[in-house]
Amino acid sequence: MTEETALQRVKFYQTGTHTVGNRLIDKGARSVQSSMDRSNAITSGHRACQGCGEALGARYALDAAMRAAEGQLVAVNATGCLEVFTTPYPETSWQIPWLHSLFGNAPAVATGVAAAMRRKGRSEVKVVAQGGDGGTTDIGFGCLSGMFERNDDVLYLCYDNEGYMNTGVQRSSATPPTARTATTPALGDAPGNVFGTGKNLPLIAMAHNIPYVATASVAYLHDLEDKVTKAMHIPGARYIHIMVPCPLGWGTASDATIHIARMAVESGLFPLFEAEHGEVTRSNKIRRRVPVKDYLAPQRRFAHLFKKGQEDTTRIARLQRMADANIERFNLLGERESP
Amino acid sequence: MLKQIEGSIAVAEAIALCRPEVVCAYPITPQTHIVEGVGALVKSGALENCEFINVESEFAALSVAIGASAAGARTYTATASQGILFMAEAVYNAAGLGLPIVMTIGNRAIGAPINIWNDHTDAMSVKDAGWIQLFAETNQEAVDLHIQAFRLAEELSSPVMVCMDGFILTHAYERIDVPTQEEIDAFLPPYDPVQVLDPVEPYSIGAMVGPEAFTEVRYLAHEKQLQALRLIPEIGAVFKDVFDRESGGLIHPYRTEGAETIAVALGSVNGTIKEVVDAMRDEGAAVGSISICSFRPFPLDELEATLAGAKHVVVIEKSLAPGLGGILASNVRMALREMAVPVYTVIAGLGGRPITMASLRGILEAAAKGRLPDVQFLDLDHGAVEREILRARGIRRSGPTAENILKSLGAAAVAGDE
Amino acid sequence: MFQVRIHGRGGQGVVTAAELLSVAAFTEDKYAQAFPSFGSERMGAPVVSYCRMDDKEIRLREPISAPDALIIQDPTLLHSVDVFKGLNPQGYILINSRRTFEELGIAEYVARFPAHHVCCVGATELALRHVGRPLPNAALLGGFAAISGQIHFDSVEQAILEKFSGDVGAANAAAAREAFDIAKAMGAKGMTAC
Numbered sequence A: 001m002t003e004e005t006a007l008q009r010v011k012f013y014q015t016g017t018h019t020v021g022n023r024l025i026d027k028g029a030r031s032v033q034s035s036m037d038r039s040n041a042i043t044s045g046h047r048a049c050q051g052c053g054e055a056l057g058a059r060y061a062l063d064a065a066m067r068a069a070e071g072q073l074v075a076v077n078a079t080g081c082l083e084v085f086t087t088p089y090p091e092t093s094w095q096i097p098w099l100h101s102l103f104g105n106a107p108a109v110a111t112g113v114a115a116a117m118r119r120k121g122r123s124e125v126k127v128v129a130q131g132g133d134g135g136t137t138d139i140g141f142g143c144l145s146g147m148f149e150r151n152d153d154v155l156y157l158c159y160d161n162e163g164y165m166n167t168g169v170q171r172s173s174a175t176p177p178t179a180r181t182a183t184t185p186a187l188g189d190a191p192g193n194v195f196g197t198g199k200n201l202p203l204i205a206m207a208h209n210i211p212y213v214a215t216a217s218v219a220y221l222h223d224l225e226d227k228v229t230k231a232m233h234i235p236g237a238r239y240i241h242i243m244v245p246c247p248l249g250w251g252t253a254s255d256a257t258i259h260i261a262r263m264a265v266e267s268g269l270f271p272l273f274e275a276e277h278g279e280v281t282r283s284n285k286i287r288r289r290v291p292v293k294d295y296l297a298p299q300r301r302f303a304h305l306f307k308k309g310q311e312d313t314t315r316i317a318r319l320q321r322m323a324d325a326n327i328e329r330f331n332l333l334g335e336r337e338s339p
Numbered sequence B: 001m002l003k004q005i006e007g008s009i010a011v012a013e014a015i016a017l018c019r020p021e022v023v024c025a026y027p028i029t030p031q032t033h034i035v036e037g038v039g040a041l042v043k044s045g046a047l048e049n050c051e052f053i054n055v056e057s058e059f060a061a062l063s064v065a066i067g068a069s070a071a072g073a074r075t076y077t078a079t080a081s082q083g084i085l086f087m088a089e090a091v092y093n094a095a096g097l098g099l100p101i102v103m104t105i106g107n108r109a110i111g112a113p114i115n116i117w118n119d120h121t122d123a124m125s126v127k128d129a130g131w132i133q134l135f136a137e138t139n140q141e142a143v144d145l146h147i148q149a150f151r152l153a154e155e156l157s158s159p160v161m162v163c164m165d166g167f168i169l170t171h172a173y174e175r176i177d178v179p180t181q182e183e184i185d186a187f188l189p190p191y192d193p194v195q196v197l198d199p200v201e202p203y204s205i206g207a208m209v210g211p212e213a214f215t216e217v218r219y220l221a222h223e224k225q226l227q228a229l230r231l232i233p234e235i236g237a238v239f240k241d242v243f244d245r246e247s248g249g250l251i252h253p254y255r256t257e258g259a260e261t262i263a264v265a266l267g268s269v270n271g272t273i274k275e276v277v278d279a280m281r282d283e284g285a286a287v288g289s290i291s292i293c294s295f296r297p298f299p300l301d302e303l304e305a306t307l308a309g310a311k312h313v314v315v316i317e318k319s320l321a322p323g324l325g326g327i328l329a330s331n332v333r334m335a336l337r338e339m340a341v342p343v344y345t346v347i348a349g350l351g352g353r354p355i356t357m358a359s360l361r362g363i364l365e366a367a368a369k370g371r372l373p374d375v376q377f378l379d380l381d382h383g384a385v386e387r388e389i390l391r392a393r394g395i396r397r398s399g400p401t402a403e404n405i406l407k408s409l410g411a412a413a414v415a416g417d418e
Numbered sequence C: 001m002f003q004v005r006i007h008g009r010g011g012q013g014v015v016t017a018a019e020l021l022s023v024a025a026f027t028e029d030k031y032a033q034a035f036p037s038f039g040s041e042r043m044g045a046p047v048v049s050y051c052r053m054d055d056k057e058i059r060l061r062e063p064i065s066a067p068d069a070l071i072i073q074d075p076t077l078l079h080s081v082d083v084f085k086g087l088n089p090q091g092y093i094l095i096n097s098r099r100t101f102e103e104l105g106i107a108e109y110v111a112r113f114p115a116h117h118v119c120c121v122g123a124t125e126l127a128l129r130h131v132g133r134p135l136p137n138a139a140l141l142g143g144f145a146a147i148s149g150q151i152h153f154d155s156v157e158q159a160i161l162e163k164f165s166g167d168v169g170a171a172n173a174a175a176a177r178e179a180f181d182i183a184k185a186m187g188a189k190g191m192t193a194c
Ligand SMILES: Cc1ncc(C[n+]2csc(CCOP(=O)(O)OP(=O)(O)O)c2C)c(N)n1
Pocket: A054, A079, A080, A081, A082, A103, A104, A131, A132, A133, A134, A135, A136, A159, A161, A163, A164, A165, A166, A167, A172, B027, B028, B029, B058, B082, B083, B086
């Protein structure tokens, strides 16, 4: 490694907070983020918006992946906010080898990198591919399904902010019903994104019978790191779907990202679970259940549901039913024997 | 009605007034405001009887459009840059099937290196796919060309691409005359397809064609473009009758009478070129310009006639054929194949590099003196290029070019500051 | 032709400011062309927008490199971006700040311009007070109308009311009105900042 690309040691001032992991707890149980030796795969100076969940989620995930791979990691990136804000003219935030090719081909490019590493006798080098929800659930879906089906040795990370943020907040197939985006305006008698659309990529990934699928959230650092670490030690195609709120696209305060992400989980709208070879093996139990309404209300993309004096109780109730269905399906309250 | 309005939104309003029945949307800068605008009009109920479909990729966008058009619906979509490459297979297919889809291109460069700014590489990448390609010089013309495009597409049964410069037009707020529904209805008859999927009269569309007929089918594609050469000016004339303004046509000559040096270009840069022409004419220089509106079909005869008296032809183009030079320039040379006039290629405005009056003037003055090289890159930073060539020669593992150039520019800028 | 360049940061409504200015010019039957600096910048990054105004059709499509007026929405840019580049020596400068040119460290520079051509107005505070959000763009246009004389305040007001409906429109218009009055008063007194 040349001087220029050597990892920077993190300057670190934080102690005893919940954000990066409490240093007062047992060493082995501390988060990767709380370690002075975290690789800081995305270093400071990138151009994400304040409070960007994706910037945080990507750093959490890649630092954990770097530790698991003992620094032997290559990342492939689909086009999207992460790609744009980490490589601002004329700089880069990446401290790991990183390749951006196109919007719709990251899984296939990663397959190619992994194949070359194998042929070159460099199988210690692990490959992650990453993209936003648009790059993953929409335009890159064909390549992703191919990567899954061939069980290629790649960990795919999807940063889900429920829309095409880089191009100015348009609908993707991960945009929730009623959310306002630039292509689902809050107009007419069914304002925002419509019900009965969208796809659940973690479940689709499971249907490929790949060895590991998980969902994670920036609000649950330890859980996220654990899942990435576990995935990194499994050969074959792996998929982690990470919920990363976007203050700009969601219309939330930039200091509310973690709070909002946590409510997405605690309301049941975004269930956290793991699956192996197509079967759910574990789900994270909700500790303090919150009504979906509490999650929706602070987000401007749902503002039309909460117009003064005419709350859209019908649609809010329908969203609540979606959360209830998740709670039932993934046993999020632990009412049944696991999982 | 006269409005001070963003180019994209004006186009969206015009599209809506053309009563499309299926619109497919996929975001890509700088085209996105247009489909967002159409989407809002559908959602608010202003545009009735229209399916607005948020698809999962450009490939799907144009594929949905193909299906809709084949089933007899007036169909519209828009894209740019990487998007048109992602749909490339369908682009050829739509033309081969003769489906009258109208598509806007908000022209943008193609990566790598990824670049969201304006040039014409995207349109050029599919110039020979069989679509009609019209280039708008102003936002008014962009609006007008879309209206004409539906009529042209449906009369010929051929897809039409309307190219408008990304950002420079799509994101500019200007005074634009947005037509009324009555005007559009007077100009654009309802769509009456020449082929349609209908159980009442079953057709097979898209059959395999072998060597015995493929050449003939392709000939007819060429013939259709030649028909368009006739139809485009005709439609422009009808448009003028209804809307009382000139828009469209094959080419727009500007002060070419007696001009010895003539600049030729596509799209919005023609506005700046006209300013330069005026300034130089005021000083007595014999210069003029031609804005090409119809790039496909390419107006060979009209160009030949208009350039007949020129001594120097300067093609200013926002695209590059690496290893050859100019794309537009090669086409212009084809028009001048019987004349011994030098045709200079000036590659300009790539990836959003501003094309300034000062630089254009320098080019035209040099051309008038016969002092232009065959191919010139406007405002090229020779220093940066040479540094990189030297550097790459020196080290085998020299790394990615784009990143190195940026690094060297950064270093030069810092050094320059001191 | 009169050319205005607006500097600010992503999220401050820089592009909207140019748009509003062009609409104001349009209401006076002028031709106007507003356009952004075309970046992929996110919130907080330096951004630029432009507006040309003329009595005849505007064909020019190059960015504005020699502006007749500058509107600087964020004074922190003064020392990170060369905002004054190419400014017409007889041009106008309007800065969103409650500080004086001395305090901003540019007194010597602005002294070259006619005194009533340069002005600071605390537009963010005006916006916070009237609109409740720190968006200085609309208010600054009131100040621009006052110092440049290129556009009537009524046109600015009309543009604002067209763009923002209801209370938000009225509040922005009130902020612009106050900025206009402040800038006018300062011009009359030969003062340059408030
Ligand atoms: C083929 C192609 N189509 C469209 C685009 C434009 N584009 C770039 S990023 C992007 C949206 C990215 O959304 P997502 O994947 O969800 O990532 P986010 O920005 O939200 O993190 C789009 C539409 C492109 N680069 N290439």
